[in-house]
Amino acid sequence: MALMTAYLLKTSNLGEFFNAIQSARAPERFTQQFLKDLDFRSSNDRLLVGVLKGLGFIDDSGVPQQRYFEFLDQSNSGRVLAEAIEEAYSDLFNLRKDAQNMEIAQVKGKFKSLTQGQKSDNVINNMAATFSALCEQADWSKPSKAKEAKKESVSKENEAANQAPHKSPDSSQLKEELADAEKKLELHYNIQLILPNSRDQAVFDALFTSLKKHLL
Incomplete structure (x- = not known):
């Protein structure tokens, strides 16, 4: 199942957290100590590490991945985050391609269905709030790389089909058809x-x- 279950208990400082990441030098490993160095010392802030893992910014051992480094470019960070969200919540986006525009009540209902009722209402509420807060930080004005690649692939296939020569039957084939007739x-x-x-x-x-x- 491609549905991030990591969540935050507090989402109001999510924007500040992302800004802090972009302002700091990428660590060799994103640890709880590094989180404290960014001045996020609350016990609730520890959940931010799990969210970064779910978004593919860091691996399970806390090592920053390519997406983390791409996010450091503030001119494209919103688009990078949007792609990370689409991937982390792909099951939700498969149900609705513009899931980022869903009302939070709708998101809760979809999450409850996708998790097959295995999560408590409190967890579902926190998951939905986290998703909504992440979407607010992302830039949805541009198509994702995956959508662009798919569109380009379809365009090339159509172009190749239009340029392909139309073969006419050769004389031997015509003779065989006439003989059969x-x-x-x-x-x-x-x-x-x-x-x-x-x-x-x-x-x-x-x-x-x-x-x-x-x-x-």
Whole structure:
């Protein structure tokens, strides 16, 4: 299941947290101590590390990943975060491609369904609030890299199809088709011959001789 279950108990300082990350030098490992060095010392702030892991910013051991470094570029950080959210909550975006615009009550309902009722209402509420807060920090004005790649792939396929030469059947193929058609065109004639009431053998010989000459 591709649905991030990490959540925050407090989301009001999420923007400050992301700003702090961008202002600081990337650590070798993102630890609780580094979080304190960023001046996030509350016990609730410790949950921020889990959210970073869920978004693919750091791995399970806290080592920053490529997405973390891309996020440091403030000119593109909003788009990077949007892509991370789409990936972390892909099950939700599969249900609705603009899930970032859903009302929080709708998000709660979808989360409850996607987790098959295994999460308590408090957890679902916190998950939905975290998702909503993350979406507010992201930039949704540009298509994601995945969508751009898919669009480009479809465009190239259409272009290749339009440029592909239309092959005409060769002469041997045409000859075979004509031969098959001729075999199917068979004519059958039913000829009825009314014989005269005569015992003269010469009359019958003349009739059959004429039949052979003109029809056979």
